[in-house]
Each structure stands twice: as C-alpha cells, then as structure tokens.
Amino acid sequence: MTKYMVDKFLRWVELSDERVAAYVDDPAAYVEGWLGAAPGPEAATDDRSLTDAERAAFVGRDFAALYALGAHPYLLWHFTEAVHAHEFTPESGWRALVERYRAAVAPQGLVDYIP
C-alpha cells in the first residue's frame, strides 16, 4: 500500500499547476494538509496515508529518498521537474536538474517500484 500512496501524492500534485504552487510554497504544510483532508470511510474512496519516511521525503523534496522508497520513476521525474522548475536559472536549468536527478538515482539501480 505504501508505494501506492507515494505515487498517489506525486500524481496528485503534479497534475495541477495550483497544487504544484501550493506544495512548493510550503511542502510541510501541504503534506499535512493533504493527509488531513482525506474524506471519512463513508465517502467515495480517497484514502491517504504516508509513513514517517515518506512524509519526510516529501517535506524535503528529496527525490533520492523517494526513488529508494519505490516511487514510480515516471511520476517521480515529472514531479521533481515540476517542483524545481521555479529555481531554474540560465546557468542551472532543466539539464542541470536532469544531471542531479540521474546522479541521485543511478547508484541505486532499478528499485522495485511495483506497488
């Protein structure tokens, strides 16, 4: 279940410009808000939970840790891109982020990402 929740959060944020902006503005508050907004068991299913390690990785925008935790690679890359794009400069832009990302995940090899 736990990889599923990581993927669910990645996807939820990355799909929406508004949610990307809110997460980037305050990752810790956004993660807590997302977890706290889960509807009750009577509502249409929309469960939300994260382990302490997953929560810390999202609060820290730590793509190396999220990869190690089994995030879906495609979702993780596009989430990473979305939540770092505001930091791009002419000297350090998209390509530099690609290099940082690859350097972080390559030593880990292929992590089992099947939830």
Added chain:
Amino acid sequence: MAELVLAAVTPHNPLLWRSMRDPMPDDLAGVAAGFARIRQAFAEHELDAIVVIGTDHLRQFFYDNSPAFVVGKAESYHGTWENEVRTFGMEHVELAGHRELADAITGRAVLPETVDLSVSLEWRLDHSFVIPLQYVRPELDLPVVPIHTNASMPPVPSVRRFIALGEHVRRAISSWDSDARVALLTSGHMANDVGGPRTFAGSPDPAFDEAAAGWMRDGDLEGAVRVCSDFERLLDAGCMTYQYLNAITALAAMGGRPADVVDVAESRFASSPFFLWGSKR
C-alpha cells in the same frame, strides 16, 4: 466491409513539441522527416477514421483502477492535460470520436472472445495520443477510436495479449459493415528511460533498439515475442521501454508482414521509431 488500409508507429515524445520547430535543430531533422513521411502516407490513403493506440501516462488511469486495454467509446475527447501544457508546452485539443467503429471493436453487448477490453465514455487523452495525431494528421479532422494499453503500471499484459489486440482490431475492422477506410496509428518508444538511472541520456539500450527495428523489418513476431516476454529484460532497457509493445500490436494487426518503412531516427533523445505499412493496392 471496412478496410484497414494503413498502419504506422511513431514516437510520442512530448519534448519534441517545443524543440522540433523551425529553425530545425540539426539533430531533429531526421525525426521531423520521419513524421513527414507518415503524414504524407496518411494524406494519400483517403482515410475515414483512425484507431489510435497509445499508453496513458498515469493520468486518466492510475493504480486505483488500472485496466489492461481500454477502448474509447465517447462521441468526443478532450486532449492534453494541464501538466502537459505546463511541462511540454502542448495545447488543449478537441477530437471527434467514432462510436460505430468503437462498437465494432468492443462489441455492443458482449466483448470479443480473444481479448478482454475495458471501455471508457469519458476520457482526457494524454500526449501518447495527441502528439502522434498532431504530427501525422495536423488537421485533426478524422474521428478517432483511442485504445489505451497498460504498458506503464505493472502488472502489464503479456506480449501475446498485445498481439491478440492487434489481430482483433484488424478482424473487427474487416468485419465492420461499412465502406470506411481505417488507419491504425500506434505510438511508443524504442528503449527509453524516464525517471530511472539512465534518464535523458540518449538511448539506454542501442542493442535492444537494433533488435526491435529488425522485428519490424523482417516481420518477425516470434522474435519479438521471445525477447519481449521477459519483463525484466525490457526494464533493463529502460523503465518506459514496455511501450514498444504498441509497435508489436501494429505488426500483428498487419498480419505480421514486414513493414514497408523501418526508420529509426537518432537525436538528442532516445531513438525514435517510424514504421509504416501501406495499402497493398
């Protein structure tokens, strides 16, 4: 009866949408020429409808509900997601559906015997459907039947199920009581890694690319099956490589005959496949 007159395989790399523009970068000229060749074939075949096989990228379909194959039965489709506009600079599009052809593929009341299809009547198409159409049929004037194949969220269908899908699509078109001329447009990748250890570092597996082009050139379905039955082998070639199986679906739909055009364009990106089967007449 209707006729499947054309099948094509193209890339759906959304990064092309910003980068493949005039003045054309030298390294993308081959990719642009590959699309131009397929676009010309679509223009010359006097088509009435397009079956578009792609793989939704965890947008419309996710792990809360992940079907193997989904056939669109909607009257129309919105194309492109908000995150694709942001990330790739794509544009929202509207596409007409083809309900009658969709029904011919799924069966109205009972699914076909050889492949279990899911259906969707409300579906926003992502770049794996929109990008190939925009390059191959930029007028976006022909009604489409989209088919999603799950090549991104394991467990995925086996390669023989992709073949069964292709054979079924061909059979369904040829037994559809219509004089329509139908094209099959499928998209995917050669070896490709997005988010894994070899992200955006050119082709992650040139040896796989070479073999994968050969299966199309030789009409070698069994050769494709031998390699592509091994999920771990495809994962080794990159975490998104399984989408290559959409090309095998096209090969199967054309009866396994060698493709008339097999062109693999090299660029800054992973290798770009362009495979084409034209009408025999």
